[in-house]
Amino acid sequence: MVDMTEERLKAAVVGLGKMGLLHASILNVLPEVELAAVCDKSSLMVSLSKKVLDRCGVFTDVEELCGLDLDVVYVTTPISSHFEIVKDLYSREVACNLFVEKTLASSYGEAEELCSLARSSGGVNMVGYMKRFCVTFKKGKELLEQKALGDVVSFDAYAYSSDFLDCEASSVTGESRGGVLRDLGAHVLDLALWFFGDLEVESGRVEKVARGGKDSAYFKVGRGDGLEGEFSVSWCKEGYRMPEFGLTIKGLRGVMRVNDDRVELKLEKGKSSRWYRHDLDDHVGFLLGDPEYFREDKYFVESVLNGKNVEPCFSTASRVDYIIDEVEKRAG
């Protein structure tokens, strides 16, 4: 637990891309937090930040964060750099409480190593699977826990966006973003693991076309008790202006469809129900991007203040890295 009798939680954000700016902004609004430092490799971003953010330190290297007596650090750099940066932060003891944007690492091996470092540090650690903080998915989870569907038999999950539709350079830029599974599919994979517990990959296929923008993945998973699931992930799907995630879940008593916008429950006996975000108290203290970002950051900060464990922690999130590795192995 952090001693907060006199000071606010001192936070730093490493990586000033769109996610870094978003988290830095939200942290700056939270009364319990002082945004003490930001760090980025880009000389343009650093120079501009120095002129604009006059109340916080601006740095180009993680090493420079040492000695700032930070309580928390957010890592919002590209996925491929998470491993080295998080290792560096732990080894230099920059802060023991870390938030890392998804995915935790570029492979399960790296993720396991980071989990081990996190255990040694003893702080609070979290990965930014923000869809867990979306009111519709929370409602879906609640209905599953209430056994509204009875025993779950199967599910279909999707993660679609039109980000790289008709974009010739997709595979080049896409690879630098960690590929379609890590960049887009990871969210729905985390939701499935949250809903159903551990899953094992049964088969997988990844389509990559260097200049055609056809980056998609399909895979099947299973659970020991017979539950089966299928995933479809693509960032070149027509009609998905914003990334969308969803699951259709079949149980012995009916079907539930849940996505970013709504939850629908169709029971074989009894009436059907539908909830939109409007019905599920989607208000937050400060809205930037989607409401789930504010909830996620507030939850992490409050957990650090109270010394509580969080979910998804590094260990939970590493299962997503595990499944992605397994799919890629099977896809060849």
Place this chain on the structure above:
Amino acid sequence: MEEERKVLLVGDNPFHGISHLSQQRARDRGEGVSHTEHAAQLVISSLEHGAEGFMFSVSETTLSILREVFKKEVVNRPKLYALVPYAYEYVRLATQVGGISGLAKRFGKQILFSRNVKAIASGLKGVLGKNPEALFSTYLSYEISRIRSSTDKKADLGCVLLHEIVTDMALALDLEWVFKFYMDFMHNRDIKPGFNTRNFPYLINKFKEWNVELDDTVIAAPFNKVGFQMNPSKTECEKALANLSETETIAISILAAGYLNPREAIEYIAGLSHIKGVAVGVSKERHAHETFPLLRDVLEG
């Protein structure tokens, strides 16, 4: 007492394929609504039925619609309320070109190709001196020139609003200079400055803290019966509005993205004091014919 005349604006969300109720709803509408000629006709029909302006994010889609509207002999010329930047376009581009640095390079090229000498000079100054104000000025000049080149000289560019993602990020980061600079920039060009926000009470409080007057400013913020996107709560937004008599507050998302029927939605707005106008999107001719007369009828009695 005679009711104050409200500013009624037709919004552009349907033309971009946006539905905040569900993406599926936007997909179900089909692509027809975003076709330039059809969208321009919807704007014109709205103007013929009581709308007096067009609120739009500056993008290639809406600029094509503007060109089409201004090509025609429209009796009621629209007052323009432009929103910059069209955040979605820039975020998507950043995703495709490898983040903010890639975006900056692409944007620099666009300005060079625009041959806007003032913007090029100020942009150069901004990049060389890494000067945020010069870069901001370059960007705003560029967007205004895009709008001007899509309309004619008589077009009434009544207001340019800063998009919610920039407004709210600048609010969160406590960037007082962004707001002051922006307001001065627009006033110097005889354009009313505006801010689109989803954190209405927070913005009002910050402006009070900074001693910035909001009298000659437009604020576009969600107001609707179910409190959709009214943060931190519907009650707090209503309270903040109650103390804001001089500002041109435009209610957006009044239908809560299609969750409410028009009459109940408009009756709620009619009950709020200090709302000076409404922006609402239409995706069908029938909507244009029905919505604006209903707005006039209920809001102005």
